[in-house]
Amino acid sequence: xxxxxxxxxxxxxxxxxxxxxxxxxxxxxxxxxxxxxxxxxxxxxxxxxxxxxxxxxxxxxxxxxxxxxxxxxxxxxxxxxxxxxxxxxxxxxxxxxxxxxxxxxxxxxxxxxxxxxxxxxxxxxxxxxxxxxxxxxxxxxxxxxxxxxxxxxxxxxxxxxxxxxxxxxxxxxxxxxxxxxxxxxxxxxxxxxxxxxxxxxxxxxxxxxxxxxxxxxxxxxxxxxxxxxxxxxxxxxxxxxxxxxxxxxxxxxxxxxxxxxxxxxxxxxxxxxxxxxxxxxxxxxxxxxxxxxxxxxxxxxxxxxxxxxxxxxxxxxxxxxxxxxxx
Amino acid sequence: xxxxxxxxxxxxxxxxxxxxxxxxxxxxxxxxxxxxxxxxxxxxxxxxxxxxxxxxxxxxxxxxxxxxxxxxxxxxxxxxxxxxxxxxxxxxxxxxxxxxxxxxxxxxxxxxxxxxxxxxxxxxxxxxxxxxxxxxxxxxxxxxxxxxxxxxxxxxxxxxxxxxxxxxxxxxxxxxxxxxxxxxxxxxxxxxxxxxxxxxxxxxxxxxxxxxxxxxxxxxxxxxxxxxxxxxxxxxxxxxxxxxxxxxxxxxxxxxxxxxxxxxxxxxxx
Numbered sequence: 001x002x003x004x005x006x007x008x009x010x011x012x013x014x015x016x017x018x019x020x021x022x023x024x025x026x027x028x029x030x031x032x033x034x035x036x037x038x039x040x041x042x043x044x045x046x047x048x049x050x051x052x053x054x055x056x057x058x059x060x061x062x063x064x065x066x067x068x069x070x071x072x073x074x075x076x077x078x079x080x081x082x083x084x085x086x087x088x089x090x091x092x093x094x095x096x097x098x099x100x101x102x103x104x105x106x107x108x109x110x111x112x113x114x115x116x117x118x119x120x121x122x123x124x125x126x127x128x129x130x131x132x133x134x135x136x137x138x139x140x141x142x143x144x145x146x147x148x149x150x151x152x153x154x155x156x157x158x159x160x161x162x163x164x165x166x167x168x169x170x171x172x173x174x175x176x177x178x179x180x181x182x183x184x185x186x187x188x189x190x191x192x193x194x195x196x197x198x199x200x201x202x203x204x205x206x207x208x209x210x211x212x213x214x215x216x217x218x219x220x221x222x223x224x225x226x227x228x229x230x231x232x233x234x235x236x237x238x239x240x241x242x243x244x245x246x247x248x249x250x251x252x253x254x255x256x257x258x259x260x261x262x263x264x265x266x267x268x269x270x271x272x273x274x275x276x277x278x279x280x281x282x283x284x285x286x287x288x289x290x291x292x293x294x295x296x297x298x299x300x301x302x303x304x305x306x307x308x309x310x311x312x313x314x315x316x317x318x319x320x321x322x323x324x325x326x327x
Numbered sequence: 328x329x330x331x332x333x334x335x336x337x338x339x340x341x342x343x344x345x346x347x348x349x350x351x352x353x354x355x356x357x358x359x360x361x362x363x364x365x366x367x368x369x370x371x372x373x374x375x376x377x378x379x380x381x382x383x384x385x386x387x388x389x390x391x392x393x394x395x396x397x398x399x400x401x402x403x404x405x406x407x408x409x410x411x412x413x414x415x416x417x418x419x420x421x422x423x424x425x426x427x428x429x430x431x432x433x434x435x436x437x438x439x440x441x442x443x444x445x446x447x448x449x450x451x452x453x454x455x456x457x458x459x460x461x462x463x464x465x466x467x468x469x470x471x472x473x474x475x476x477x478x479x480x481x482x483x484x485x486x487x488x489x490x491x492x493x494x495x496x497x498x499x500x501x502x503x504x505x506x507x508x509x510x511x512x513x514x515x516x517x518x519x520x521x522x523x524x525x526x527x528x529x530x531x532x533x534x535x536x537x538x539x540x541x542x543x544x545x546x547x548x549x550x551x552x553x554x555x556x557x558x559x560x561x562x563x564x565x566x567x568x569x570x571x572x573x574x575x576x577x578x579x580x581x582x583x584x585x586x587x588x589x590x591x592x593x594x595x596x597x
Contacts, residue, residue, distance in 0.1 A: 067456055
């Protein structure tokens with residue numbers, strides 16, 4: 001297919017710019033191939049995140065000609081031959097370097113979302129569900145967490161100040177999945193979605209559905225049903241009256257907000273390593289201030305271990321404390 | 328200088344890209360087109376609503392959906408299929424004052440139209456991945472947009488209006504001599520009723536009311552089947568929304584033209 005023109009955003013938190021390149025493109029290639037060729041031939045320190053190259057890991061989210069896309073699933077044949085292809089990092093999250101952003105916001109929101117609560121008196125292994133009861137939720141399990149929906153949502157893309165109050169489309173499908181789950185015992189999912197996740201911020205402009213590489217109908221099948229469920233609970237006087245008259249609010253569905261709500265500030269009980277966790281180590285930088293990541297010239301086999309270089313694997317079993325709180 | 332080993336801290340900067348969007352496709356076309364159609368409908372229906380004439384063709388039983396039901400004393404008798412229980416109103420209350428708030432509210436709070444006018448008329452955002460011009464955004468969390476949650480009540484009322492439209496459409500199988508007859512107007516009115524039925528039945532609130540609110544489909548097989556049926560219609564909600572907008576305008580225009588004598592109805596029978 002010949003030589004094609006590219007613009008790639010290069011930079012970090014201190015600033016950056018779109019740099020122009022001319023790169024060879026072959027038949028059948030995708031944008032990620034071109035980024036890799038750029039790394040191999042012209043820019044060895046160009047940072048990009050990728051993993052499976054099959055549209056299933058959700059790592060290589062970037063914006064291509066301004067549209068949020070997976071770079072491994074965007075074929076070069078979809079562009080005109082004389083078209084300059086612009087590749088930029090996803091905009092909604094803090095930049096780390098070049099095409100890599102810090103998507104920690106999403107993991108914080110994931111931790112805040114209450115997990116599946118099994119029904120009382122049913123032991124793990126005894127859960128039984130009918131297919132027609134779970135198939136609605138199964139659509140949402142296709143999510144690969146590429147966070148393109150989170151990136152494109154204008155509520156946080158254009159308004160950084162909304163981030164604390166708004167969880168984003170990816171977590172609305174999680175909320176809907178659990179609220180529709182036939183065995184989930186929590187009754188406060190609707191209240192949680194409205195009050196803590198910021199469901200009301202969504203104005204149904206459907207960009208999340210447009211960009212979803214798994215074609216999940218995020219708006220129609222998750223957000224709107226959740227909005228309707230919130231209306232059931234909060235804004236429907238008929239439902240409200242029914243609940244008051246039949247005292248259903250005191251029988252089933254009574255919200256106990258003190259149970260199980262996890263917030264980011266709660267201490268996270270993870271694996272106990274048997275010793276203090278080492279602080280993250282700064283990477284060795286070259287004279288140009290960039291990491292020397294080319295394997296041929298790097299003085300170590302790989303980047304520093306996050307567990308400390310003196311740690312051997314497998315870890316000594318007596319130092320580990322994997323346990324289930326019920327056992 | 329940032330490195331991959333930096334600890335995350337609060338409010339770190341995003342990539343410094345000044346352009347509001349880097350999209351190269353024609354992203355302005357859809358919001359402009361939809362916005363123009365919405366404005367056309369708003370202007371057309373306002374003019375027609377306050378015109379107060381040419382809304383019924385008595386000979387053939389044609390009644391425009393913008394004026395049905397016509398319950399005021401000053402309605403043309405042929406237009407009042409449900410009698411005239413209400414007194415005549417001053418000029419600023421149009422004859423369609425019963426139905427218009429219902430259908431306008433139904434469309435204004437509709438999940439499809441919300442997308443359409445938030446994008447086209449309010450630019451919030453005008454297209455995906457295009458920076459919106461507003462400095463502040465609170466979505467539908469506070470007044471007045473929190474009233475969007477009333478969509479289901481407009482749906483219930485719109486279902487009643489749809490039944491009235493069907494009743495009106497049944498009156499159109501009539502010739503000038505009072506016996507069975509059919510004309511182009513009958514066809515146009517029935518196409519409009521079908522489009523309105525598609526729009527109402529594919530509504531998200533309808534889908535929720537019939538089955539979407541359930542946690543256990545297996546315990547409600549009938550409602551589950553209804554939900555499956557509505558779920559098949561629901562992805563076409565936007566299509567029915569736009570088609571029914573045009574059919575309402577076309578139906579009203581045809582009846583106005585025949586009623587005003589601009590051209591006569593093309594009769595198939597009688």
